[in-house]
Amino acid sequence: MVSFDNTELAFAHQNDSDLKRSKWLFQMMGNTMMLKFGLKAMPLAVRWKIPFTNQIIRNTIFKQFVGGESLQETKDVVDKLARHKVKVILDYGAEGAGSEESLDHACAEFIKVIDYASSQENIPFISIKVTGIARFNLLEVLHEKMNLSEKKSILDKYTDALDMLEAEEKSSWMKSMRRLEDICECAKSKQVSILVDAEETWIQDPVDAITIMMMMKHNQVKAIVYNTVQLYRHDRYDFLYESYLHAKENNYLPGFKLVRGAYMEKERARAFSNNYPSPIQPDKTATDNDYNRSIKFVLEHVDEIATIIATHNESSNMLVCQLMKEKNLSANHPHIHFSQLYGMSDNITFNLAHHGFSVSKYLPFGPIHEVIPYLLRRAQENSSVSGLTGRELALIEKEWTRRKSKS
């Protein structure tokens, strides 16, 4: 049975100097003062173009969590992961661009990423953020209008909301839909799957609606399009169930990426300041319960649902392994895939890969100034408050001690 304690396997892809860098970085992120300073200083230093900023970021946090500044630069990391039987979800880090030109540019980049992925054996997926190809404020307007509709189904609400848009909004939205169509059509023709990331709740309804539409259109034989379900939301287990029923009724294979969710503080703060009930679960146990309930659900319907278990939580990953064993599913079942972010939880990824499970690293790339929001989220997630730093550090130190005792 797989175990996540083998640090020799977990860090075999890192030489001593890589390991030392990781150790130093996790120590820094675990230091509250340093972290607070870094979170404030990093975006400002990049914006003000302070000398050596990019170089320092490139050799530290960027190297830990990002594959490179361009698609070509990811090759070394992709090849290194392939040697350890680890696949890649390639993520072009465009988030929240403003003008139509920058949205067109992001769409063209996504298509290049799909082309590239189709040429590499270990890149079966790419991820996209709808905020990379649609204006954030327009998504917000659509979300609000969907919530004015009295219809029950999410797709009917979406149709009603489209009718409520102003002419200029509608024209901009149609361009975004064209971009999404182009991306999905290219993905289908190249047989690369698209994972649509989940973002803030106040833009998520249109994101869900168009992702469901794309699944209906493209997921006839294989899951080309996957939606993301954030189980830190108290309404998402029901959403998962309803999405499954919709797929069954409409005869397509739904794809779901199961995550807990990355925007908890922001969600709670907005709900508090705008005086509406928080969409987030009351506590971590409630999130864990719904995450694990979702795992059981998708595994009960494994022939009808394709799933990506996207988590660093050891118990959730272990639960999937146990259920797969109980159900006699092969480790590399085509409908079950595991994934962790590049630079985190190598003990889970590389031990799963060693035992034959289908597993990937989520690998973002992009120019430093464009991946700053992603890096800030990683630094926050690895703060001393989250407890994750302690786990990563303990594993790195264990491996360091093991290597030194051998030399």
Ligand SMILES: Cc1cc2nc3c(=O)[nH]c(=O)nc-3n(C[C@H](O)[C@H](O)[C@H](O)COP(=O)(O)OP(=O)(O)OC[C@H]3O[C@@H](n4cnc5c(N)ncnc54)[C@H](O)[C@@H]3O)c2cc1C
């Ligand atoms: C491959 C991959 C893809 C991802 N894609 C997305 C995405 O598209 N959208 C997205 O939002 N996130 C995404 N994430 C991030 C993910 O949502 C989590 O933030 C992150 O993985 C930490 O959760 P965990 O399950 O790994 O671990 P854990 O450490 O077990 O869980 C931490 C998470 O639990 C939840 N939590 C913590 N405290 C509480 C509390 N008091 N009350 C309620 N809930 C709490 C939060 O979601 C927190 O992030 C992705 C992660 C991976 C690995």
